[in-house]
Each structure stands twice: as structure tokens, then as C-alpha cells.
Amino acid sequence: MSQPLLQLQVEEKRFRTHRVIDRVALDIRAGETVSLVGPSGCGKSTLLRIVAGLETDYAGRVLVKGAAPQLHSPDVGFIFQEPRLLPWLSVADNVGFDAGRHGGRHPRVRELLAEVGLAAFADAWPKQLSGGMAQRAAIARGLFAQPALLLLDEPFSAVDAFTRMRLQDLLLSVAAHHGTTLLLVTHDIDEAVYLSDRVVVMNGAPGRIAGEVAVPQPRPRDRRDPALARAEAEVLTLLDGGRQEHLDTAADIAAAPPPAAAPVDGSAPGFLARAASRASVPA
């Protein structure tokens, strides 16, 4: 591949006077799956929004297939943290939204719904879907325009752990089937390592790239693979090396007077005595 699918060099991005991104460079080749991980506020979501064309006010140079990112580029799809299905459209019309009014009738909608296991829900309203099903519909919508690059902003953070694992596998198989390149932002190091060929670790603020961990394991991967655990450890090291600012309130907690064992019901001395003895046990 002569030219990377995404070439990103963001010198600086500011929100008013606050600098959120400081000299970040990242190239992604076609067919790769790359995760951006980092503490909240490190600018990783902002980076994604720049690639999607949702943010245009930054210093730097970003090229998708050699052209500047623009909203509604056929090359780029976007999946939000929440499904953001339009509640007044049926599931099929949501998936085919890009094809205009009654986009749900487009033949590709049926195919995509079948791929994400929602074939039976084409005519349902979004309110009838569970959180995981709604996010599956959102994935189908993101893939409808057949983008070369699919951007995902913490796509599975709002679903439970079991649903998340199923959705991760679903995403991988659907993306492989369509040959889609994935760039996803996540808080979840497990998820980043399991899904990606490369994990790009950022720390902030302002956001910088702290390092990169390659995950060469072939797919399908076993979540219990010790090699994945080692990659996770590397990611954690990179995160810690960035000296995150912890919100350390231990000193304040130690200084505060212990909460008084206020009697809820004075007539129950037994309860109070038990509570007091429990309180005296060192944690």
C-alpha cells in the first residue's frame, strides 16, 4: 500500500484558550484496526471528530484517502457512543438513512440487518430495541454507505459486559466482511487489545501520543490468550508512564472527622452495638 488510508498530523487543537491536542501524528493503512486509548480529556474523541469532519478548527493536516476530511464523506462512517437512532424512523429506515426518505427499502439494508442479527426487526421502532440491539442497528447504519474507514467513539461503553463481547465479535466479523478499516476510541484496554492490530496510547492534557503497542495475534483471537494480557500490560505501562493526574482525595478523607454513627432508631441498641463493632474492624 503506497499511501496510508488516513494521514493525520494535528499540530494543535484548542477549545478557547485550552489546548486539548498537542502534536499528534498517526497514519492508518487500509484494512487495519487501530484503537486510541487514554484517560478522559486526552483529546482522543476530539481527534476522531476531526477525522469525521465534525471539527474543522485545528492546526495541522489531515488526509483521508489523500483528501481533507469533510462531513458526509462517503469514505468515512461514524458510530457514536450511544446508538443515536432517529426515534421516528423504523430500524430499516435508520439503517438506510443515507439513501434518503424510505431508505429502508434499499436492498443493502436487509443484508446489513441480517449481518447484525436484526433481520426480524426491520419494521420495529427504535424504542422496541434493547441497548445492544440498538447499537447493532447503529453499526449497520455506519456501514450502509460502505465507508473505507469506520470511526467509532467508545461504541460499546453503554452496554453490559456480555453484550459488549458479543458486539465486539460482531464488529470484527462485519468489518472483515466489508474490508472496512476501523479507528476506535475506547476507555477499555481489554477491548482495545482484543480488537486492534495497533493500540495507540494517548495521555493528556494536552493530548499527546505516549506510545504504541502492536498486537500481531491472528484473528479470531482467544480472550484468554496470555499474549493479549501482555499487550494490555504494555498499554498500562505506557498509560502510567504518562503520570496521570489522579484525583487524590486521600488526605482530605483522612482529615475529615469520621461520620458520626447517628442513631437511626434509638430503640435498637443491638443494631448500634453491632454497627459500632463492625466499624472498629480495620478494613
Place this chain on the structure above:
Amino acid sequence: MSALSIAAGSARGWVLPLALLALWEAAVGAGWVGANLLPPPSELVHTLYALATDGVLLGHIGISSLRVLAGFAIGASLALLVGAAVGLSRQAEAYLDPTFQALRAIPSLAWVPLLLLWLGIDEAPKITLIAIGAFFPVYLNFVAGIQNVDRKLVEVGGIFGLQGRALVTRIFLPATLPNLFTGLRSGLSLAWMFLVAAELIAATRGLGYLLTDGRETARADLVIVAIVVLALLGKLSDGVLQRAERRLLAWRDVFDGRAA
């Protein structure tokens, strides 16, 4: 819920009105209340029948309904136009909204003398008054609806490259529909209210005129029949909007009125 229990549910709603009617009939029959002031239900049915069979009532209903329809259509359409401009454009809001908020503060009946002076006593002042009445609820709810559209859904529109008219018709309009219906329904009920006001003041036909006529000829039965007919018409026209609302807003994820 079975059909039987639904029937039982609506049957329960009839208990109180039927009991009141029976009490009313008995009270007038026993001579506790003068029949000239409070005609018994049986006499009202008689009056209604007489009015209905000689076609007078139908004429009144027709002209009143037409006035409401015309006034409501004009008022609601203007409200949609102005509301869309104010809701979608900061500029338009800055120029227009303060004026409309000020106009709203005028009790609408205060327009009556002016409308009579300007437009005479024909249909024009009546329809204008009804249009004024219908305008404000539609306008206020529509603007509030547009301004409360979820930013996240608008962003979805942006991701799909929607701009201008497409963004309005595919995102803003459907998202505003629930508010719009609230506005249309309260606008319609105000339209009926202003119809009565307009017809009480200057009319020779219509249900409001029937009210005046009943008072002037000391016929309480006419007044009560007109009131009942107005109630029925109001309920009927609201029912039409309510059905449209249910059909168009089936997608809404709302509490359905029954605790699970």
C-alpha cells in the same frame, strides 16, 4: 386488558353523568328548581330534536365549524411559518420573538373592538379573532419544540451531510412533531373559545348566536343545547387531531399511562 374489562372501564365513566342527569330530572320534576331556569333533560332532548329536524341547528353548526376551520387554518399556518423562522434562525428570533411575546400578553378579547372597527361585523373580524386565538399556542409550542431538538440527533444529520431544507424536514420537523401536536390541539380548543366570543358579540348565525338568542328570549333550553353542541364539536374536532397524533407519533417512547 380484555374487551370486557375495557367496556367495564368506560361504563364506569358513565355512572356519574347519568346519576347527575337523573337527579336533575327528579329535582325539576319535584319542583325544587324552576323549569324555566333549568329545563329538565327530557325537555332539552325535545328542544334538540326540534332544532335538529327543522335544519336550524345544522345551519348553526355548519357556519360555526366553517369559521373555526378557517380561523384555525389561518392562525396555525402563520404560526408554523413564524415559528419555523424564529426556531431555526437566531436572527429571526432576535427580530421577531420579542414582538410576538409582547402581542401574546394582550388578552385576545381586547382585540374585539378594534377588529370590529377595522373589519366591520362580517366574517372577517370573527375569523381574524379565531386566528389570533389559534396562533399563539401553536407558535409557542412549535418554537419550544424546535429549540429543544436533541443536539445529538442534529449531529447525526450532520454526519449524513444534511443541511438546510433536508436537515429541517428530516430531523427538525419529525423531532418537533410531538410539541407541534400539543400546540395544534390547544390552538384548536382556543379557536372554539374565540368562536363563541366572536359570535356572542356580533352574529346572526352560529352557535354563539344561538346562545345570545336563548338569553334574549329567556329560553334556557336553547342555551343549554348550544352549550352541549359546542362541547360535542370541541371534543369531536380534538378527537380528529388526537387520532392523527396517535398515528403519527406511534414511535414515541413514552409512559402509556399504566404503571407496569
